[in-house]
Amino acid sequence: xxxxxxxxxxxxxxxxxxxxxxxxxxxxxxxxxxxxxxxxxxxxxxxxxxxxxxxxxxxxxxxxxxxxxxxxxxxxxxxxxxxxxxxxxxxxxxxxxxxxxxxxxxxxxxxxxxxxxxxxxxxxxxxxxxxxxxxxxxxxxxxxxxxxxxxxxxxxxxxxxxxxxxxxxxxxxxxxxxxxxxxxxxxxxxxxxxxxxxxxxxxxxxxxxxxxxxxxxxxxxxxxxxxxxxxxxxxxxxxxxxxxxxxxxxxxxxxxxxxxxxxxxxxxxxxxxxxxxxxxxxxxxxxxxxxxxxxxxxxxxxxxxxxxxxxxxxxxxxxxxxxxx
Amino acid sequence: xxxxxxxxxxxxxxxxxxxxxxxxxxxxxxxxxxxxxxxxxxxxxxxxxxxxxxxxxxxxxxxxxxxxxxxxxxxxxxxxxxxxxxxxxxxxxxxxxxxxxxxxxxxxxxxxxxxxxxxxxxxxxxxxxxxxxxxxxxxxxxxxxxxxxxxxxxxxxxxxxxxxxxxxxxxxxxxxxxxxxxxxxxxxxxxxxxxxxxxxxxxxxxxxxxxxxxxxxxxxxxxxxxxxxxxxxxxxxxxxxxxxxxxxxxxxxxxxxxxxxxxxxxxxxxxxxxxxxxxxxxxxxxxxxxxxxxxxxxxxxxxxxxxxxxxxxxxxxxxxxxxxxxxxx
Numbered sequence: 294x295x296x297x298x299x300x301x302x303x304x305x306x307x308x309x310x311x312x313x314x315x316x317x318x319x320x321x322x323x324x325x326x327x328x329x330x331x332x333x334x335x336x337x338x339x340x341x342x343x344x345x346x347x348x349x350x351x352x353x354x355x356x357x358x359x360x361x362x363x364x365x366x367x368x369x370x371x372x373x374x375x376x377x378x379x380x381x382x383x384x385x386x387x388x389x390x391x392x393x394x395x396x397x398x399x400x401x402x403x404x405x406x407x408x409x410x411x412x413x414x415x416x417x418x419x420x421x422x423x424x425x426x427x428x429x430x431x432x433x434x435x436x437x438x439x440x441x442x443x444x445x446x447x448x449x450x451x452x453x454x455x456x457x458x459x460x461x462x463x464x465x466x467x468x469x470x471x472x473x474x475x476x477x478x479x480x481x482x483x484x485x486x487x488x489x490x491x492x493x494x495x496x497x498x499x500x501x502x503x504x505x506x507x508x509x510x511x512x513x514x515x516x517x518x519x520x521x522x523x524x525x526x527x528x529x530x531x532x533x534x535x536x537x538x539x540x541x542x543x544x545x546x547x548x549x550x551x552x553x554x555x556x557x558x559x560x561x562x563x564x565x566x567x568x569x570x571x572x573x574x575x576x577x578x579x580x581x582x583x584x585x586x587x588x589x590x591x592x593x594x595x596x597x598x599x600x601x602x603x604x605x606x607x608x609x610x611x612x613x614x615x616x617x618x
Numbered sequence: 619x620x621x622x623x624x625x626x627x628x629x630x631x632x633x634x635x636x637x638x639x640x641x642x643x644x645x646x647x648x649x650x651x652x653x654x655x656x657x658x659x660x661x662x663x664x665x666x667x668x669x670x671x672x673x674x675x676x677x678x679x680x681x682x683x684x685x686x687x688x689x690x691x692x693x694x695x696x697x698x699x700x701x702x703x704x705x706x707x708x709x710x711x712x713x714x715x716x717x718x719x720x721x722x723x724x725x726x727x728x729x730x731x732x733x734x735x736x737x738x739x740x741x742x743x744x745x746x747x748x749x750x751x752x753x754x755x756x757x758x759x760x761x762x763x764x765x766x767x768x769x770x771x772x773x774x775x776x777x778x779x780x781x782x783x784x785x786x787x788x789x790x791x792x793x794x795x796x797x798x799x800x801x802x803x804x805x806x807x808x809x810x811x812x813x814x815x816x817x818x819x820x821x822x823x824x825x826x827x828x829x830x831x832x833x834x835x836x837x838x839x840x841x842x843x844x845x846x847x848x849x850x851x852x853x854x855x856x857x858x859x860x861x862x863x864x865x866x867x868x869x870x871x872x873x874x875x876x877x878x879x880x881x882x883x884x885x886x887x888x889x890x891x892x893x894x895x896x897x898x899x900x901x902x903x904x905x906x907x908x909x910x911x912x913x914x915x916x917x918x919x920x921x922x923x924x925x926x927x928x929x930x931x932x933x934x935x936x937x938x939x940x941x942x943x944x945x946x947x
C-alpha cells in the first residue's frame with residue numbers, strides 16, 4: 294500500500310500569551326494539543342468543530358504558516374514541519390489553500406491575470422510566455438469564469454466569483470492537496486452550492502485531496518469521505534462519513550449533530566442541549582476535555598484523559614465509555 | 619387586526635451609482651404572538667426591512683415610503699420623540715453581533731436597567747431587581763454576580779442572552795431578531811433557539827426573525843416570507859412553504875441546501891445551483907426580478923413583473939408560471 298499523501302503525527306501548537314499585571318505572567322493557548330491523522334490521495338477529510346477547537350490552526354500548521362510546537366507533518370513520505378527553505382519551496386507547491394474570506398485573501402491591486410500567473414511563475418511551471426497565457430486562460434475555464442475577466446481586479450467581482458478566483462489561484466500551482474479553510478462559509482446559500490459543486494468536480498478531475506475545514510455539518514456530510522471531530526485542540530472522533538453521520542460514538546459528536554437545525558418544519562428531533570460554553574484553551578479541563586459539558590460524565594473522566602481507540606471499521610473515538618472496563 | 623401591517627414599504631438609498639432600491643414595495647403583516655421569518659440572501663433587503671420598521675435608517679441618504687402600522691399607528695408619521703418611546707418598549711430588536719451591539723463600557727446590569735428606567739419609569743432599585751430577574755429568565759447562571767460584569771467578560775452565547783434580556787425587559791409586543799444565531803456556534807445556537815422558543819411561549823411577543831438559515835426557519839417560524847432583490851417573492855405558512863414552494867427562487871434556495879442525513883438516505887446528489895447572481899439594485903429592473911437567473915423565464919417574465927398571486931391557502935407567490943392549487947413537489 295502506498296503511503297498516505299499527508300500524515301500528521303501528534304501535532305501540537307501552543308501560542309504564548311501574556312497575562313497578569315503588565316503581561317508578566319506567560320501562559321499558553323493550547324490551540325492544538327496532540328492531533329494525528331492521515332489523508333490519502335484524492336480523499337476529502339473534513340475537520341469539524343466549533344470556534345476555538347483548533348481546526349484552522351491544524352490547517353495553518355500543515356501549510357507551515359508558522360512553526361509547530363511539537364509533532365510531525367509528513368507530505369508524501371517527507372517531513373515538512375522542519376524542512377529547509379529550499380525543500381520547503383517545492384513542497385509548498387504541492388499544498389495550496391483557499392481561505393474563508395474572498396474579500397481579504399486576494400490582493401486588491403492585482404489584476405486576476407497576475408494573481409493567477411504569480412504561482413505559475415513562482416514555481417517555474419510555465420515553459421514560455423505563451424504557455425503561461427494558456428495556463429491562465431485554462432484556469433479561468435476550469436473555475437467557470439469568463440476569460441475577459443482576466444483583466445479585472447478583485448473588487449469588480451461578487452463573493453462567489455472571488456472565491457472562484459481563489460480556487461483558480463490554488464490550482465495554478467498544480468497541488469495535490471488543498472486546504473479549504475471555511476472556504477464556503479461566508480457565501481450565500483445559492484452561491485455556496487455552486488462552489489461546493491465546483492470543488493467536487495475539481496477533485497474528481499484532478500484527483501485532489503482536500504482538507505475541508507468547516508463548521509457546517511450538512512455541507513461536510515455532502516462532500517466528505519471522512520470526518521475528524523475536534524474539541525479544544527484534540528480529535529475526539531474520526532471516522533468515515535457513514536459512521537459519523539449514522540452512528541456517532543463520542544458524546545460531543547452526538548451533541549454537535551443533534552444541534553443542527555433541520556430544514557424540515559415539524560421534524561421530530563431531540564437536540565442534546567449542552568450546558569455552558571467551551572472552556573478556555575488556556576486552561577483546558579483536566580482529564581477528558583469535554584467532561585465539563587458531557588451529559589455522561591463519570592469520575593474517571595475528570596482525572597484521566599481518554600485516548601483515541603479504534604472501535605472497528607476505521608472509526609476511532611476518544612471516550613472512556615467506549616473502552617472495555 | 620394584525621399587530622403590524624406593512625404596506626408598500628419602499629426604502630431607497632441615494633448612492634453615487636444611482637438610487638439603490640434596497641426594499642421596493644414590500645407588504646406584509648404580523649399577528650399578535652406570531653413568528654414570521656423573513657428569508658433571503660445577502661442584499662435581498664431583509665435587514666433593511668427590519669431597520670425600516672424601527673426607523674433606524676439614516677435619512678438621507680435613505681428614504682422610507684409606504685406605511686408601517688403598528689397597533690393602528692403609522693410609525694412613519696410619528697415624531698422622533700414618539701418613535702423613541704416605541705423603540706425598546708413596544709418593539710425591540712436583537713442583532714447578529716452581540717459584541718458590537720452591547721456597550722462595552724457599561725455593565726450588563728446597567729444596560730438592562732436603562733431601558734426599564736426610561737420606558738417603565740422604574741427607580742434604580744426596582745430596575746436592578748428586574749434586571750436580575752431578566753438574566754435569570756434568559757438562563758444566565760449567577761445573575762447577581764453577572765449584572766455587575768461587562769460584556770467582554772461574557773462569552774458570545776452569554777452576550778446574546780444578555781441582548782435578549784435587554785430586548786425583552788419591557789415586555790415588547792414585537793421582537794425583531796436579525797440573524798440572532800448566525801455568529802454563534804451550533805451547540806450555542808441550539809441553546810439560544812430553545813431559549814427563544816421558551817420565552818415566546820412565556821412572554822407571548824410576536825417575533826420577526828430575519829435569517830438566511832433555512833434550518834432555523836423550520837425550527838421556530840410559523841409563517842415565512844421570502845425576499846429577493848428587494849421584493850417579496852413568496853409567502854406561506856412554514857410547513858406549506860417547505861413542502862410545496864411555488865416560486866422558482868424558493869425552490870432553488872431549498873434545493874441548494876444539503877440536508878443532514880442525506881448520505882444515509884442515499885439522497886446525497888449534486889446540489890441544485892441557482893446560476894448567476896443578484897441583479898444590481900441601482901438599475902431599474904424591468905419584468906420579474908428573478909428572470910435573469912430563472913430556468914423557466916420567458917419573454918413574458920422579462921417584460922412584465924408578476925404580481926403576488928394566491929397559489930394556495932394563505933400562500934402567495936410572484937411568478938407568472940407558478941402553478942395554483944396543490945402541486946406535487
